[in-house]
Amino acid sequence: xKDALGRPQSVAVFGGTSExxxxxxxxxxxxxxxxxxxxxxxxAALENVATDLRHRHGARVDVVPxxxxxxxxxxxxxxxxxxxxxxxxxLVAFGVLGDQTRDERDPGAAAGVVETNFTAxxxxxxxxxxxxxxxxxxxxxxxxxxxxxRARRSNFVYGASKAGLDAFYQGLAAALAPEGVHVMxxxxxxxxxxxxxxxxxxxxxxxxxxxxxxxxxxxxxxxxTVWAPPALRAVMVVLRHLPGPLFRKLPV
Amino acid sequence: xxAQLLTGWGRTGATRAEVASxxxxxxxxxxxxxxxxxxxxxxxxxxxxxxxxxxxxxxVVDTSGLTEPLELDADGNLRAGAGVSLDTVMRTxxxxxxxxxxxxxxxxxxxGGAVAADVHxxxxxxDGSIGRHVTRIRLVTPTGTHxxxxxxxxxxxxxxxxxxxxxxxxxxxRMIAVESSAIVVDTDRTPDLDTTMALMTExxxxxxxxxxxxxxLSSGRSLGRSVLTRGDHAxxxxxxxxxRADPLRFAPRTVLAAPxxxxxxxxxxxxxxxxxxxxxxxxxxxxxxxxHGLAGFFxxxxxxxxxxxxxxxxxxxxxxxVLPFGQEDVLRRTVERLAGGGCPxxxxxxxxxxxxxxxxxxxxxxxxxxxxxxxxxxxxxxxxLDSLDADLAEAGGRVYLAKDSRLRSERVRAMYPRLEEWQExxxxxxxxxxxxxxLARRLGHLGAGAxxxxx
Ligand SMILES: Cc1cc2nc3c(=O)[nH]c(=O)nc-3n(C[C@H](O)[C@H](O)[C@H](O)COP(=O)(O)OP(=O)(O)OC[C@H]3O[C@@H](n4cnc5c(N)ncnc54)[C@H](O)[C@@H]3O)c2cc1C
Numbered sequence: 091x092k093d094a095l096g097r098p099q100s101v102a103v104f105g106g107t108s109e110x111x112x113x114x115x116x117x118x119x120x121x122x123x124x125x126x127x128x129x130x131x132x133x134a135a136l137e138n139v140a141t142d143l144r145h146r147h148g149a150r151v152d153v154v155p156x157x158x159x160x161x162x163x164x165x166x167x168x169x170x171x172x173x174x175x176x177x178x179x180x181l182v183a184f185g186v187l188g189d190q191t192r193d194e195r196d197p198g199a200a201a202g203v204v205e206t207n208f209t210a211x212x213x214x215x216x217x218x219x220x221x222x223x224x225x226x227x228x229x230x231x232x233x234x235x236x237x238x239x240r241a242r243r244s245n246f247v248y249g250a251s252k253a254g255l256d257a258f259y260q261g262l263a264a265a266l267a268p269e270g271v272h273v274m275x276x277x278x279x280x281x282x283x284x285x286x287x288x289x290x291x292x293x294x295x296x297x298x299x300x301x302x303x304x305x306x307x308x309x310x311x312x313x314x315t316v317w318a319p320p321a322l323r324a325v326m327v328v329l330r331h332l333p334g335p336l337f338r339k340l341p342v
Numbered sequence: 343x344x345a346q347l348l349t350g351w352g353r354t355g356a357t358r359a360e361v362a363s364x365x366x367x368x369x370x371x372x373x374x375x376x377x378x379x380x381x382x383x384x385x386x387x388x389x390x391x392x393x394x395x396x397x398x399x400x401x402v403v404d405t406s407g408l409t410e411p412l413e414l415d416a417d418g419n420l421r422a423g424a425g426v427s428l429d430t431v432m433r434t435x436x437x438x439x440x441x442x443x444x445x446x447x448x449x450x451x452x453x454g455g456a457v458a459a460d461v462h463x464x465x466x467x468x469d470g471s472i473g474r475h476v477t478r479i480r481l482v483t484p485t486g487t488h489x490x491x492x493x494x495x496x497x498x499x500x501x502x503x504x505x506x507x508x509x510x511x512x513x514x515x516r517m518i519a520v521e522s523s524a525i526v527v528d529t530d531r532t533p534d535l536d537t538t539m540a541l542m543t544e545x546x547x548x549x550x551x552x553x554x555x556x557x558x559l560s561s562g563r564s565l566g567r568s569v570l571t572r573g574d575h576a577x578x579x580x581x582x583x584x585x586r587a588d589p590l591r592f593a594p595r596t597v598l599a600a601p602x603x604x605x606x607x608x609x610x611x612x613x614x615x616x617x618x619x620x621x622x623x624x625x626x627x628x629x630x631x632x633x634h635g636l637a638g639f640f641x642x643x644x645x646x647x648x649x650x651x652x653x654x655x656x657x658x659x660x661x662x663x664v665l666p667f668g669q670e671d672v673l674r675r676t677v678e679r680l681a682g683g684g685c686p687x688x689x690x691x692x693x694x695x696x697x698x699x700x701x702x703x704x705x706x707x708x709x710x711x712x713x714x715x716x717x718x719x720x721x722x723x724x725x726x727l728d729s730l731d732a733d734l735a736e737a738g739g740r741v742y743l744a745k746d747s748r749l750r751s752e753r754v755r756a757m758y759p760r761l762e763e764w765q766e767x768x769x770x771x772x773x774x775x776x777x778x779x780x781l782a783r784r785l786g787h788l789g790a791g792a793x794x795x796x797x
Contacts, residue, residue, distance in 0.1 A: 091784035094354035094392060094659045094747035095724045099784065122728075122750060176398075176783065225380070226358040226399030227780070270347050270358030270398065310721075311656070 091178065091227065096310035098123050098178030098229070102171050104156055104214055105184025106130035109283040110233060112139060113298035114181055117306050119147045123178075127171050129156035130184070158184050158210040159202075168217035176225050179309065180218050182211055182232045182259075185252075187285045193247040200247050207251035212258050219262060222271040229272040229309055232259040236279045236317070239326050243338060263314050274308055276301065277326075278318040294319055348402065351650050352391040353657035354718055354747055357398035357780055359383075365407040367511040370482045373403060374509070374776060377484070381778030384509040386455030387427060389448055391660045392747025393780035394459070394504050400778060405454050408511055414440060418517040419477070424454030424510040429644075436592035436636065440517040441575070443475035447691075449594075449641050454510040459744035460502035460704040462711075464551040464640070467696040471706050473501035474699060475516045483508035484776040492700075499767040502701030504743055506777045507768050520575045522589035525551070525639045527573035529629040531622070535566020535677055538692065539670060539710070542570065546694050550574045551639070556690035557618045558714055561681040566674075568692065569625040576633055585633075594637035600648040608652050609717055611686040618688075653717050661687075661727055662713035662742040664695060664706060669737040673710050676730055680714065683726045687714040702764035705742040713745070724748065743781065751786040761787060 092098045101118050103111040106128030115126055126149050130136045133155060140151040154170045157163060171177070188203035211232065222228040237245055238252030256275055263273035278301045280292035301318040308316035317323040329337065343360040364370045374382055380400030387406075388395050396402070405425035412430070413421045418440050422431060428442055429449035435441075446461045457479065462471040469475075479490045481500055488508075490497040500507045528549070532538040538554050546552045549572035556568045578589040585591070643649055650658070665673050680687055691713045695706040716723060731741065731753055740757035741749055755761055765787070768777075 091357075091393065091398070091780050092355060093724075093749075093784060094352060094657065095718055096355075097724060097748070099751075121724075124751075224399055226397075227355075268347065268358075269345075270356055 091176070092229070096312070097121060098309070100125040100127075100175070100177050101179040101181065102127035102129065102177045103181045103183055104129045104171075105158075105182070106153070106156075107132055107135045107139060108183040108185075108233075109285075109298040110278070110281065110301050111181050111183030113302035114183075114231075114305050115143070117299075117302040118179070119143060119149050121306070124149055125174070126151045127154060127174065127177065128152070129154040129167060129171050131155070131157055156184075158206050158214075161210065161213050164210070164213045165217050168214065168221060172221045177221075177228055179229045179231060180222070182214060182218070182230070184210070185233065187245070188248050190245050190247060203247050204251045204254070207248065208254040208258075211255045215258060215262060219266060219271070222266065223269045227270050229274060230259075230262070230266070231274045231276060231305060231309070232256075234259070234275050234277045236277050236322055236326055239277065240330050240337070260314075272309075272312055274305075274313055275315050276305055276308070276318065277315065277322065279322045281318075294322055294325065343401070346402075348385070348388070348396045349657070350388060350390050350392045350395060350747065352659045352718075352747055353650055353653070353655075354659065355393050355396075355780070357393070357396050359397045359400055359402040361402050361404050363404045363407045367408075367480065367482055367487060370403060370408075370509045370511060371487060373401060374482060374484045377401060377776045381776050382509075383777060383779045384424075384454060384458070384505045386425065386452030386458075387450050389446075389451045389455065390459065390744045392745065393784060394744055394746075395455070396780040397778055398780050398783070403509055405452055405509070408454070411512070414438070414517065418519060420515045420517050422453045422513055422515065424452060424457075424513060426453050427451065428453065428456065432592060432636070435517065436520070436523050437590045439519055439521065439590055441520045441636070443469060443516060443518050444472040445640050447641060448644050449637075450644060453513045453515070457501055457510055457513055458503060458505045460699060460701045460706075461744070462695065462706050464553045464693060466706055467546050467552065467694045468550055470697060471502075471699045471701075471704060472515075473498075473701050473704065476501065476513060477516060478512075478514035479510055480512040481508045481510055481771075483771040484774060485771055488771075495767045496771055498700050499702050499764050499771070502699070502704035503764065503768065504703065504781060505779060506782055507771050508777060520590075521578040522576045522581055522585075523592040523636050524576040524581055524585065524589070525573040525634050525636060526576045526580055527571055527629075527632045527634050527639060529626050529632065530570045531625050531627045532568045532570060534564055535568070535674060538566060538568040538570060542692075542694055546572065552693065554692040555621070556677070556692050556712070557622050558677060558680050558687045558690035559615050559618050561678070565681055566677050567622060569622060571639070573634070573639060580633065582633060592636060594635070594641070594644065596645060596647045598646045600646060600651045608654060609658075609688060614686040614688050656718045658715055658717045659747045660713055660715050660745040661730075662711065662745045663730070663734050663739055664709050664711040664742075665734065665737055665739040666707060666709040669709065669739065672733055672737040672739070673712065676712065676733065679726065679730065683722060685716055685720045685723045685726055687716045690714045702760040702767070703743065703758055705740065705744070707740070709739070713742075746781070749785065751784065754785050754787050
C-alpha cells in the first residue's frame with residue numbers, strides 16, 4: 091500500500107529497461123519501495139537491472155517477459171506482473187522513436203511506431219486498469235511526450251502516437267478516479283537517453299533522473315499531468331496556440 | 343453493495359471498497375462467509391487517522407446498523423451494540439449518573455472501534471486503556487461467533503487487534519459512577535518541557551485525568567512549553583449554584599462547522615505558529631479548582647465538526663508515540679527535532695501512561711506518550727518521521743496503529759514484540775486470512791504471502 095505521504099511499497103514497469111522507467115524505479119527504491127516487477131523484452135538486460143536493484147538496495151525484484159508488439163499476450167503478461175500481490179505504482183514506459191524520414195514513406199514502419207507507442211499502450215493500459223480496479227487502489231503512470239502536444243514537422247509520426255496515448259490515459263484517469271485509482275500522464279521534453287543519442291538536444295533538454303524526480307513528486311501530490319522539466323508546461327501553452335504558419339517556422 | 347472511496351480521519355490514501363451495512367450479527371456472519379478474495383473489515387466512525395478502517399478492493403462492514411442493544415444495569419454494567427457511538431452512550435447515561443471508564447479525545451467513535459484500537463484517555467496512568475474495563479465481547483469471525491471474556495486469548499487478540507480478528511458486534515463495559523457532568527480542573531502553564539515533565543511526574547497520581555498540551559513549534563529555551571490541565575469528576579456539591587439544580591445535565595453542541603472546501607494553505611506553518619502562540623498565552627498561568635463541562639474538557643475538538651477538512655486536500659497525519667520511562671532524553675530530542683524539522687505540527691499532546699495493557703497489540707506501555715497532528719506536504723516529513731521511528735524503536739517505544747498512516751513495515755516487529763503471539767491466535771480464528779485492512783497490507787503483519795488479500 092502507498093502510505094499517507096504517497097510513498098509506494100511496490101512498483102512495476104512495462105518497458106523495464108527504459109532509462110526513464112529505470113530512473114523512476116531507482117528513485118522509488120531509494121525512498122523505501124521494497125518490491126519491483128520489471129516487464130520487458132530484453133531478458134538479459136532486465137536481469138542486469140534486477141540484479142543491480144537487489145544488490146544495491148535489497149529490493150525484491152521479479153522479471154516478466156513482455157513483448158509490446160505481441161498484443162495477444164498482453165492480458166496474460168499483465169496477470170503475471172500482478173501475480174505476486176498488489177502493485178502501488180505501474181509505469182507504462184515502453185516506446186520507440188522511429189525514424190521520421192523512413193516512417194513518412196513506409197506505411198508498415200509508420201504503423202509499427204503507432205502499434206508500439208499507442209495500440210500496445212492502450213491494450214496494456216486496459217489490462218492494468220482492470221487489475222487496479224480489482225485491488226481498489228494504485229497509480230498508473232504513462233510516459234507521453236511534449237511531441238504529442240502539437241505535431242511537429244520533425245517527428246509527427248512519433249508525436250501522433252504519443253498524442254493518442256496521451257488522450258487515452260487522460261480519459262482513463264477520469265474513468266478510474268472513482269475507483270480509487272490514480273492515473274498520471276508524464277510529458278517529458280527532450281530527454282538525453284539512448285533513444286536520442288546523437289541528436290542535438292532541444293532547448294530545456296533534461297535527463298532521466300530529472301524526469302524521475304518530476305514523476306515521484308507528481309505521484310505524491312496526486313497530479314494528473316506533469317511536465318519534465320516543469321517549465322515546459324508554460325512553454326507548451328504558448329506553442330500550442332501559435333498560428334500554424336508561425337509554428338512551422340520555429341526550429342523545434 | 344455500493345462501492346465507496348474511503349479514507350481515515352487524516353483524509354490521506356483513499357481506497358475503494360464495497361460497503362455493506364448489516365443490521366445483525368447473523369448478517370455479519372453471512373458477509374464473512376461469502377467474502378471475496380480481498381476480504382472483509384469492520385469500520386466504525388472512521389476516526390482512526392490512517393488506513394486502519396479501509397480495505398481496498400474488498401468489503402467494509404459499516405457497523406452503524408449494529409446499535410442493539412443499549413442497556414445499563416443498576417451496577418453500571420453497560421451492554422452496547424458495537425456500532426453505538428460513545429457520544430450516544432454519554433448522552434444516554436451521563437444524565438443517569440454514569441460515565442465511560444475511558445474516553446478518547448473525541449466522542450465520535452464507536453464502542454467497537456474503541457475496543458478494536460484499545461483506546462486510552464487522559465486517565466491511563468491510573469485506569470489503563472478501555473480493554474481493562476471490558477467484561478465480554480461478542481465477536482463474529484470467519485470460523486464462527488464467539489462470546490469472549492478476559493480469560494480467552496482471542497479476547498486479548500481482539501482488544502487492540504485493529505479489526506483483524508473478526509467483527510465485534512456487542513461489548514459489555516463497566517461504567518463509572520459520577521455525581522455531575524462537570525470536572526474540577528487545575529491548570530498550570532509551564533515555560534519548558536523539563537518543567538512540564540517534572541510537574542507531571544510529581545503530581546499526576548493525585549488526579550484522575552491529566553494531559554499537557556505542548557507547543558511543538560517553540561524552540562530554544564521555551565522548547566516544549568506547555569499548558570497542563572488535570573482534573574477529577576466534580577462532586578455535585580462542588581458545582582456553582584447555577585448548575586446545582588441539574589448537576590448531570592449533558593447536552594454538548596457543535597458550535598462551528600468547517601467549510602466543506604478549504605484552501606490547503608489554511609493550516610500552514612504560519613497559522614499553526616500563530617495558533618500555538620495564542621493558545622499558550624490564553625491559558626491561565628496557574629489556576630485551581632475551575633469547573634469545566636465534560637465535553638469541553640475531554641472533547642474540545644468535537645465543537646468544530648469536520649475540522650479535519652481544514653488541512654486541505656492533501657490531508658494530514660497524526661504521529662503518536664510512546665517512550666518508556668527512563669527514555670526522557672529521547673523524548674526531549676524528539677521534541678527538539680520536531681520543533682526544528684521544518685514540518686509544522688498542530689496541537690502536541692503529552693500524557694503519562696500507567697501499567698501496560700493486556701492486548702497483544704495494545705499501544706500503551708508505561709511511559710510518555712506524545713501525539714502531534716501534521717499536515718502532509720513538506721517533503722522533509724517522511725524522512726524526519728522515519729528517522730524518529732528508528733530512535734523510537736531502539737528506545738523500546740512504538741507508534742499507535744490507530745493513528746498510523748506511514749510506518750515502515752520492517753519496524754512493526756520491533757515495536758510490537760507480541761506480534762507473533764497475536765498472529766498465532768488470530769490464525770486460529772481466521773485461518774484463511776479473510777479479515778484484512780489496508781493497514782495490515784501496508785505493514786505486512788498478516789504474515790508472509792497475505793499482503794494482497796487471502797493467502
Ligand atoms: C480527534 C480525535 C482524537 C482522538 N483521541 C484519541 C485518544 O485520546 N486516545 C485514543 O486511544 N485514540 C484517540 N483517537 C483515535 C480513535 O479513538 C480510534 O481511532 C478509534 O478506533 C476510532 O473509532 P471508530 O469507531 O471511528 O473506528 P474506525 O476508525 O472506523 O476503525 C478503527 C479500527 O477499529 C476496527 N473496528 C471498528 N469497529 C469494529 C468492530 N465492530 N469490530 C472489529 N473491529 C472494528 C477497524 O477495523 C479499524 O481497524 C482520536 C481520534 C480523533 C479523530
